[in-house]
Amino acid sequence: MDRIFRALADATRRDILRRTLSGEASVSQLAAAYDMSFAAVQKHVAVLEGAGLVTKHPQGRERVVRGNPETIERAKSLLDRYEQIWRARIDRLDALLADTTERQ
């Protein structure tokens, strides 16, 4: 999880993720889209790959990058659980209030 959220905590990487979800792209194609060195983009892709948000597939001399929706789903599930925890607390408070009201 650390690596997933850390990978998402950068605008360039989120943009790379967006692009590669919408359609495959080679590393150099991605690099052309940003105002930074090829190596920098390569590192961003590596971070995304390390988090499992993206996969690389050799195709001739290129490496095609593909976004991976499963990992996004994992992150979303965690956030969902947090929202559930919060709702459970509100429900407890509501129940308590109902109980108090009832006794009056």
Place this chain on the structure above:
Amino acid sequence: MDRIFRALADATRRDILRRTLSGEASVSQLAAAYDMSFAAVQKHVAVLEGAGLVTKHPQGRERVVRGNPETIERAKSLLDRYEQIWRARIDRLDALLADTTERQ
């Protein structure tokens, strides 16, 4: 968004978030739960607060920390959009395939 995901990219902070979503807690109560200095936990809370994942409310000499589900929802929405982008691509591919099949 950077700050939200960056705040979530740490197990201690995610745990603090979980606790404060489930029920309010003062900074010192939180600090007691982890094997690190009070100041370290204080910094983690500050990062969460900076991301809007948590709010602090003075109550006497204590600062009560409360998890904020709205910001979690914002993060979830972004991830949702990414999944939609991916699904849109799959739909396009499906449509293309259907078209090709049809012509044969």
Place this chain on the structure above:
DNA sequence: CTAACGTACAACCAAATGGTTGTAGATGAT
């Protein structure tokens, strides 16, 4: 075959992160 392209990786640097200790100001309890 040779030249150009796409990628990988190392070395380096500045800035940010995650931790520490120490000091000081409010507030509450005795």
Place this chain on the structure above:
DNA sequence: ATCATCTACAACCATTTGGTTGTACGTTAG
């Protein structure tokens, strides 16, 4: 009034991060 508690914040440190340049290597094109 004094003492203990809770918090804030600064200074410091090691490590990680996000960027750079340079070099090397496999693959494709001419």
